[in-house]
Amino acid sequence: MHHIYCPYCEEIREEEEYSYTGEAHIERPKDPASISDEVWGDYMFFRSNPRGIHHEMWYHAAGCRRYFNATRDTHSYQIHETYKMGELPTVTAPTKAAPTKAAAQGDAS
Amino acid sequence: MKKYSGFSLFKHSLSHHENWQAAWRSPQPKKEYDVIIVGGGGHGLATAYYLAKVHGITNVAVLEKGYLGGGNTARNTTIVRSNYLWDEASKLYDHSLDLWKDLSQDLNYNVMFSQRGVLNLGHTLQDMRDIERRVNANRLNGIDGVVLNTAEVKEIVPIINDSQDIRYPVLGASWQATAGVARHDAVAWGFARGADSFGVDLIQQCEVVDIVTEEGAVVGVQTTLGFIGAKKVACVTAGNSGVMAAMVGLRLPIESRPLQALVSEPIKPILDTVVMSNAVHAYVSQSDKGDLVIGAGTDSYNGYGQRGSFHVVEHTLSAICELFPMFSRVRMNRAWGGVVDTCPDACPIISKTSIKGLFFNCGWGTGGFKATPGSGHVFAHTLAHDEAHPLAAPFSLDRFNTGHLIDEHGAAGVAH
Numbered sequence: 333m334h335h336i337y338c339p340y341c342e343e344i345r346e347e348e349e350y351s352y353t354g355e356a357h358i359e360r361p362k363d364p365a366s367i368s369d370e371v372w373g374d375y376m377f378f379r380s381n382p383r384g385i386h387h388e389m390w391y392h393a394a395g396c397r398r399y400f401n402a403t404r405d406t407h408s409y410q411i412h413e414t415y416k417m418g419e420l421p422t423v424t425a426p427t428k429a430a431p432t433k434a435a436a437q438g439d440a441s
Numbered sequence: 442m443k444k445y446s447g448f449s450l451f452k453h454s455l456s457h458h459e460n461w462q463a464a465w466r467s468p469q470p471k472k473e474y475d476v477i478i479v480g481g482g483g484h485g486l487a488t489a490y491y492l493a494k495v496h497g498i499t500n501v502a503v504l505e506k507g508y509l510g511g512g513n514t515a516r517n518t519t520i521v522r523s524n525y526l527w528d529e530a531s532k533l534y535d536h537s538l539d540l541w542k543d544l545s546q547d548l549n550y551n552v553m554f555s556q557r558g559v560l561n562l563g564h565t566l567q568d569m570r571d572i573e574r575r576v577n578a579n580r581l582n583g584i585d586g587v588v589l590n591t592a593e594v595k596e597i598v599p600i601i602n603d604s605q606d607i608r609y610p611v612l613g614a615s616w617q618a619t620a621g622v623a624r625h626d627a628v629a630w631g632f633a634r635g636a637d638s639f640g641v642d643l644i645q646q647c648e649v650v651d652i653v654t655e656e657g658a659v660v661g662v663q664t665t666l667g668f669i670g671a672k673k674v675a676c677v678t679a680g681n682s683g684v685m686a687a688m689v690g691l692r693l694p695i696e697s698r699p700l701q702a703l704v705s706e707p708i709k710p711i712l713d714t715v716v717m718s719n720a721v722h723a724y725v726s727q728s729d730k731g732d733l734v735i736g737a738g739t740d741s742y743n744g745y746g747q748r749g750s751f752h753v754v755e756h757t758l759s760a761i762c763e764l765f766p767m768f769s770r771v772r773m774n775r776a777w778g779g780v781v782d783t784c785p786d787a788c789p790i791i792s793k794t795s796i797k798g799l800f801f802n803c804g805w806g807t808g809g810f811k812a813t814p815g816s817g818h819v820f821a822h823t824l825a826h827d828e829a830h831p832l833a834a835p836f837s838l839d840r841f842n843t844g845h846l847i848d849e850h851g852a853a854g855v856a857h
Contacts, residue, residue, distance in 0.1 A: 333750045334742075348752055352741040354696075373842035377694035377785050381683030383745045406697070407745045 334409070339416045340396045349394040355379050356387040356401045383407050385425040390414075442638035445549050464630060465637035470644050473670035474502045476824055477662055478677055479649050479685065481505025483514040483625070484802060484809065485677035486632035486643075487817020488824070490548075493639030495818070496825035501641045502671075503633075504664060506648035510629025513679050516747075516779035517810040518702050518724065518736040520715055522559045522620030523584050525852045526575050529835040530788055531582045536832055537815025541623065544814055550631030553624035553729065559617050560594060562718035562764075564609035571851060572615045579617070589614045598716060602764055609721045611764070622715065622726055628813055652688045652799065659798035675800040675824055680745065680780025682803035689796055693803065694841045695782045698739040699749040700807050703776035705768075707731030719851070721760035725768075733771060735761065739781060739807060748778040781806050786846040791820055791829070792838040800824055801838070 334347040361367050361375055380386075386406045391399050403412040403423045412423040443449065443462050453461055476492060478485045481503045493499045505511075521541055523534035545551050563569040572588055579586040590613045595603045603611055633643055644666070651663035652674060661670035676685045680697040708731050715726040717736075724736035737757040740749045754776060762769045784790065784804035789812070791802050802820045805812060815832075822830035829837060840846060 333752060347750060369842045369844070373844075374692070377841040378692040379683075379694065379696055380687070380692055381696050381743060382687065383681070383684045383697075386743055388743065404742075406743050409744060409746050 334411065336390065336402065336411060337414050338392050338395055338398075339400050339414050340398045341392065345392075345395060349392060351391040351393045353389040353391050353399065355381075356389045382425065385412070385423065387421050387424075442549075442634065464634045465643050468642045468644065470502060470504075470642065470647065470664075470666055470669050473661070474642075475500040475671070476673045476675060477501070477669060477671035478503045478675045479662065480512075480677040480679070480681075481509045481629075481633070481643060481645065482512050482677065482679065483510060483629050483632065483813040484679075484805070484816045484820070485675075486510070486629055486636055487813050488675060488677060488802065488820045489636040489641045489643075489817075490632045490639070491818045491821035492824060493636060493641055496821060498825055499640040501636075502669065503636065503641060503643050504647045504649055504662070504669075505643070505645045506665075508645050509633050509643060510626055513779040513781065513809065514625055514629045514813075516700075516702060516777055517625060518726070518734050519622045519625045519728075519810060520559065520620070520717075520726065520736075521554070521623055521811040522617050522715075523811070524559070524561070524575065524579050524586055524615060524617045524620065525849055526578050527847050527849060528578075528582060529847050530849050530852070531579060531584055533789075533815060533819070533832050533836070534812055535582070535584050536818070537812045538619065540814035540818060544623075544628075544631070548631035548635045550627060550634060551624075552627045552631050554621065555623070555729075556619050556621040557714050557726075558597070559620035559715040559717065560589075560597065560614040562594070562614045562716065562720070562723075563612050564718065564720045565612070568720055569612050572613065575852060576615050585617060585619050587616050589616050597714060598712065600711060600765055600767055601716070602766055607763055609760075609763070620715065622728075623810075624729075625810060628810075632813075632817070649685070649688075652685070654689055654796055654799075657795075657797055659796060671798075673798045673800065673824060675802065675820065677802045677820070679782050679803060679805065679809065682782050682801060686801070689799065691794060691796070693790070693801070693838075694785055695790070695804050696743050697745055697780050698742070698783050699744045699746060699778040700739045700781045701737040701749040701754055701776060701778045703735050703737065703754060703773050704728070705733040705735070705771045706774050708733070708771060711767075716764070718760065718764070721763070722757050723760040723764050724757065725761055725765070732774060733768065735773075739783065745780050746778070747780055781809075783807070785841070787849040788847040789816070789836050790838055791816070791823060791833040791836045793823070793827070793829075794838065
């Protein structure tokens with residue numbers, strides 16, 4: 333059971349009040365009609381799914397009913413921060429290009 | 442490999458069972474293999490077995506970071522069935538069910554496959570319409586199935602609560618009599634022993650930390666035991682598939698989630714079939730040693746932690762207590778989580794990738810156990826021929842770009 337701080341309500345609430353809505357910072361293609369099936373498929377379905385630092389969206393369904401972002405470790409389940417939509421995370425994975433690789437190697441050592 | 446038989450059991454009893462041969466070797470890795478299979482769970486071991494047995498490819502290693510069958514193979518609820526809705530999925534799972542039927546004989550290892558039937562309950566008018574549609578689709582695909590009403594369900598499971606006054610009354614069910622359960626550990630061990638007998642190297646405590654490529658083709662893997670060369674690398678790593686893909690800069694349409702299960706204290710035989718309900722999320726059977734085996738749902742968020750949230754367990758137990766009031770006083774013994782690789786269409790990915798020699802068999806999500814032999818069988822074909830087995834072809838990675846998804850959320854059994 334996560335205890336999650338809603339940046340809008342400014343309170344810690346239980347996980348059951350929230351809905352998880354997937355990876356954050358995925359931009360919808362501006363002109364879907366003009367892009368290829370590959371690009372659209374990537375946008376729709378393909379995810380980074382890292383073992384480690386993950387930026388994700390949550391919806392405060394039983395509270396203020398607003399979306400916000402969280403930076404959470406998918407291995408330790410520690411929530412590093414929550415932040416409002418439009419803001420950028422302050423905690424990020426060590427190597428931006430291949431964060432999951434770094435996490436996997438860190439695990440092996 | 443020494444054959445197991447009644448005679449060998451008798452012979453070894455004379456020496457107090459102290460001289461049994463090890464079921465498989467524990468070799469050091471060679472410098473290079475034709476095929477490296479990453480992941481020594483049921484699917485990986487089955488792939489190795491069929492690669493050697495059907496295709497004669499025996500210069501194969503299975504690399505496992507922990508111990509054989511210690512991941513989701515050890516964590517699932519052991520149900521085997523094939524009553525999926527769409528042609529593609531039902532053919533794949535029914536192929537697997539066919540292999541299950543004589544798997545114990547084939548492997549010379551008792552996988553304790555028991556065709557005790559599966560009930561999928563319906564609680565609303567819409568549930569019953571969906572069940573009728575699915576059973577009709579199953580029958581058109583040659584898979585046995587019948588639609589039952591409340592009284593017929595009660596006849597099969599006399600202890601079920603058939604009151605029409607509960608919040609979600611049992612209105613009926615689909616019944617697949619050929620479905621059942623199998624012993625999960627035995628499946629992994631049987632395939633391991635079988636693969637080993639053909640000369641496949643099973644290497645445990647060996648974690649792959651990187652996939653090495655040259656000019657867009659796989660040349661081997663970097664492991665905790667050093668570099669091992671390979672012409673082909675097959676990732677069968679379930680929840681860790683995203684981590685494997687990221688090693689070569691690929692992304693997959695997969696999100697890894699914790700899925701929980703729990704078992705009760707052992708009780709006397711009371712439930713001789715499998716009961717599942719999508720709508721209220723109940724999922725229960727009884728193992729041969731007497732514990733109730735209960736499957737809970739996935740957590741809603743991504744996680745690699747092999748544990749889940751308590752309210753998910755509470756949710757499934759409340760449903761089970763309403764359906765089986767007599768279970769309300771049964772104490773739970775153990776609960777655990779496994780990391781499942783959920784796909785947007787609740788169907789697996791059995792596929793080549795854009796990197797030459799790199800293959801993935803993943804995305805089985807919450808329902809991979811039933812497919813273990815079939816998955817290994819078709820994936821071995823894909824690996825051996827560099828071309829998808831006809832049953833595996835619809836499950837290629839490019840369906841997420843072409844849009845040919847196979848939406849099995851309705852028949853997947855566990856909401857995710």
